[in-house]
Amino acid sequence: MSERLTLSLDAMGGDHAPHMVIEGIQLARKRYPDVHYLLFGDERLITPLVPQELKDFVSVRHTDQVISGDDKPSQAVRTGRNSSMALAIKAVKEGEAAGVVSAGNTGALMAMAKLSLRTLPGIDRPAIATMIPTVRGESIMLDLGANTEVKANNLVEFAIMGEVFSRCLLGHVQPTIGLLNIGSEDLKGTDALREAHSILREHPLNMKFHGFVEGDDIGAGTVDVIVTDGFTGNVALKTAEGTAKLYTKFLKDAFGSSLLAKIGYLLAKGALAKVRQRTDPRRYNGAMLIGLNGICVKSHGGTDAVGFANAIGVAIDLIHNRLNDRIREECAHLAGELETPPPVASSSSAASG
């Protein structure tokens, strides 16, 4: 790729904006030295923060308007047309930038991005996807809150998008897919889940469908892609975060409970730092708004420069690996496959051998 990649950033979104945005760019530059950034926000706040060595890689576009964390998505769409968030999205729509990153209000970002970028052909509802740590490495989970209630076809679309996301971002050659349920038997769960299960069981696009998985399969890494509705996914992700915090608290109490334990902690400190690193939420920062006609990454609102740099990295990886082109292709194949009658048994048996 000879052309320089440009990302647009909502420089005002997030608790520690705009300085963590600028510091995040500085960190990201070590991995991606050639990327150019369009920063949308208050230039009086942003420009003084941009260090000399970044000047050639950053363009600041001024706007006074900011979407706050309390703004309702509908309100943001109606009145936030000149906000840093809206303008950063618009830069992607107009082809100025290859993708957008924001640490602002998730609901507003999804609503504005959906309205401005539209969904990819074949995708009815975009979803929020993220990576999560597991015993086996890393998995992808979606949806995490964009769709409180879903139909079977939405879950099937999430499976397709999650599969492509897993290949693009984690390099899994043939990721396994699981539908999150409350039991592994075919009869458990909601109608939408059972219907999606029977569609996915036919393995469209040679997808490796594992079947239903349960809550404890998330941490166990039973599958590479966990598909669920936005309500359940959001609760599951936050429950996992809360449990990790609880465990950390218990450990801290234990290491402080005796002199021997304190010495033990000092000796194991270096090794324990690895645990912290493996579960560091900043490492998993950068949720993808997937299914939109443009790369759109949401950083955690409370993140620091390290987390924001990771969100930038996610956006760049998805652009380089042409995530959206590949989702488009899968959807086109699927549409083609569903329109064409299935091949006769004799010709299809060769493929399965």
Place this chain on the structure above:
Amino acid sequence: MSERLTLSLDAMGGDHAPHMVIEGIQLARKRYPDVHYLLFGDERLITPLVPQELKDFVSVRHTDQVISGDDKPSQAVRTGRNSSMALAIKAVKEGEAAGVVSAGNTGALMAMAKLSLRTLPGIDRPAIATMIPTVRGESIMLDLGANTEVKANNLVEFAIMGEVFSRCLLGHVQPTIGLLNIGSEDLKGTDALREAHSILREHPLNMKFHGFVEGDDIGAGTVDVIVTDGFTGNVALKTAEGTAKLYTKFLKDAFGSSLLAKIGYLLAKGALAKVRQRTDPRRYNGAMLIGLNGICVKSHGGTDAVGFANAIGVAIDLIHNRLNDRIREECAHLAGELETPPPVASSSSAASG
């Protein structure tokens, strides 16, 4: 209470039945020396396992039939009338026992108990409730899988039952209640959640309603009672279990990663045992099937004698603390309150001062 308390046990339910049932009784006897047990199951397997010192406290009632883990609830109800599980429940219905404990198939237990014991007056749908460890101590969560989809009134009933359960089992004087959602704003979530929120906001029965809580509030112990539908509750509980396992795996890797870390582990071993104890699933064994006209406790199927003894302890605590009488009273008060017009402002203000 001068009369001796009798519990009925499904001696054939669970992966390690019947021996973990007998060993569980032996452990439970240290805390509850006077309880008598009716054991339902294959006497050829059970009787040889009963040690001399238990003979006076145990009566074995023979049956050949066992409900397996794979049996569907509807099938269990239709064909399992003489199973160890059904007969153990029947002993409660007929007043022979004050409560039943089973480590068998949860769906079958709920279906058979509901049909046999019926629900308490004022309760439309029973729920499954359990204790969970939090940063602040312990909380109660329900429903955990009995009701995949719920209406607002079901959630309100869960809140009432969970509140009484929390007072009876954990001794919380005025437990706080939270509705599990994907955001704390009033507009988030499903219709059922918003409607339940608006009913509970009026604080029926002086209930301390906190409002919506999110997944990370579970581990944080933000509220004493977490109310949710059975689908979400089941996923959240299992996700927390899976995350704890993941964390334990990461820790184990870290402590084994260097000589220094290994020595550190040996020094901190005693203190770390406390963490294991605090998160030991056996300690939280004993899910209550709440809302039934009889005490019915479900032990984890894979549990050992320690876990089964804890499930017995949960049943005895709930019987001693008259859980069902108190739920009945609350429902009667609530029904009375909803029929009577609210008191005038001048007389009610005294109570709030």
